[in-house]
Amino acid sequence: MCAAGRRWGRRQRALLWGVLLAAWEAAWGQLRYSVPEEMPKGSFVGDVAKDLGLQLRALSDRSVHIVERGRTQYFTLHGKSGHLVTAERIDREQLCRLVEKCVLRCELIVEGQMQVYGIEVEIKDINDNVPTFREAEIELRMSEATAPASRFSLPRAHDPDTGRNSLQSYELSGDEHFSLAVQAGPGGDQRPELVLAKALDREEAAFHELVLRASDGGDPARTGTARIRVTVLDANDNAPVFSQAEYTVRVPEDVPVGSVLVTVTATDADEGLYGQVKYSMKKETDTALDIFHLDSETGAIKLLRILDFEEGDSYELEVQAHDSGALFDTTKVVITVTDVNDNAPELTVSSKLNEISEDAPPGSS
CATH class of the missing domain: 2.60.40.60 (Cadherins)
Structure with missing residues (x-):
């Protein structure tokens, strides 16, 4: 061609x-x-x-x-x-x-x-997809000092369906400490938020288990869930507390040096550093500090030198228990010394010589 x-x-x-x-x-x-x-x-x-x-x-x-x-x-x-x-x-x-x-x-x-x-x-579109969360388990950490009404963003669910078959609502179940708020995003999407409705107390509950549900508008509706675990972090909201408001002990004066006369005990409901208790003695008199020693870790009060009932038969100590913060408690320790027969009787004779006449009548002085 x-x-x-x-x-x-x-x-x-x-x-x-x-x-x-x-x-x-x-x-x-x-x-x-x-x-x-x-x-x-x-x-x-x-x-x-x-x-x-x-x-x-x-x-x-x-x-x-x-x-x-x-x-x-x-x-x-x-x-x-x-x-x-x-x-x-x-x-x-x-x-x-x-x-x-x-x-x-x-x-x-x-x-x-x-x-x-x-x-x-x-x-x-048909309602052939369930709303799903990227993570089925959600971990949150929250201080017990967190103010009520504080808000925390939650992961959103995804539903690839359209219209009424797509994601329509969220619902939260758990306990009275939390509620759910849903904000509208710029594109009209729903953004769930966790709201602290009631103050937390770690000593009352260290964990809170919640369930977040996402539902579509199908008939019947399809629902996806995510579990929320809130770990409550400790705040220094508890002071140490002594087991007794006053400790009383009786010891003989011949108790050996180094003996533990009494042990004071205080506990703190907080955890970690806030729950660690140390002891100290108020320096009211130098005499007590010379005689007694307080172990700051254990609360044991030991004898530093020999007691003498004749020198002192009772001592009052003021002991404080404090945590790593500024909280403390105070107790009184009364140590009574009992007498021991460690002294021989002493006879004291005093005389004065006077001249008496031989013919003095009876009763003359």
């Missing part, structure tokens, strides 16, 4: 494609159908032959074809009935994850008549 013939052939093909394209553009959208997603393969979509007035003979002669742009063919033409049917099970969320309205397009080409018809098939 000569060059002129080849050029003429190319012009004919270009003209043919131009006519087909014009016909496709003119006919685009002439047929519109809708089907729910997840329909089984071979499900009815529309009666193409009836809607376009096509003869079933043309369909049986295979001169009519369905053409789709993508790699996957979702529709086919049933030659005997002229019905458009599904060629695959269609998942709307897989095809149109970020699109509100999911529309698939194909062309019906009638070869003998050089006609092209556009077909639009809208894939309707």
Whole structure:
């Protein structure tokens, strides 16, 4: 074939494609159908032959074809009935994850008549997805000193369905210390927040277990859950407390040096550093400090030197228990020394010599 013939052939093909394209553009959208997603393969979509007035003979002669742009063919033409049917099970969320309205397009080409018809098939959403949280277990740490009405952001649930089948509401169950608030985001999305409704007390409850539910608007509604565990962190809200307001002990004066005379005990309901108790003695008299020693860790009071009942028969000490913060408690320790027979009797005689006459009468001084 000569060059002129080849050029003429190319012009004919270009003209043919131009006519087909014009016909496709003119006919685009002439047929519109809708089907729910997840329909089984071979499900009815529309009666193409009836809607376009096509003869079933043309369909049986295979001169009519369905053409789709993508790699996957979702529709086919049933030659005997002229019905458009599904060629695959269609998942709307897989095809149109970020699109509100999911529309698939194909062309019906009638070869003998050089006609092209556009077909639009809208894939309707069904409630086939449950709202889900990225994490099924949510851990929160909260100080017991946290002020009521404080808010904490919670993870949002995701539901790929659309419309009423998508996420519609949140609900919180647990205890009276917490409530739920839902804020509207810029795009209209719902953002759940945990609200502290009642002051926390770690000594009352160190943990709180909550359940966050996300529900869609389907009929019946589908629900996804996430568990929330709130760990309450300690605050220094408890002072040490002595087991006794006053300790009284009686010891003999000959008790050995180094003996533990009494041990004071205080406890703190806090944990960690705030719960560690140390003891100290108020320096009211140097004499007591010389005689007694208080162990700051154990609260044991030991004897530093020998007691002497004749020197002192009773001592009063003031002991403090304090935590690592500024909280403390005070108790009184009374040590009574009992006498021991450690001293021999002493006879003291004093005399004065006077002269008495031999003839002095009886009773004279």
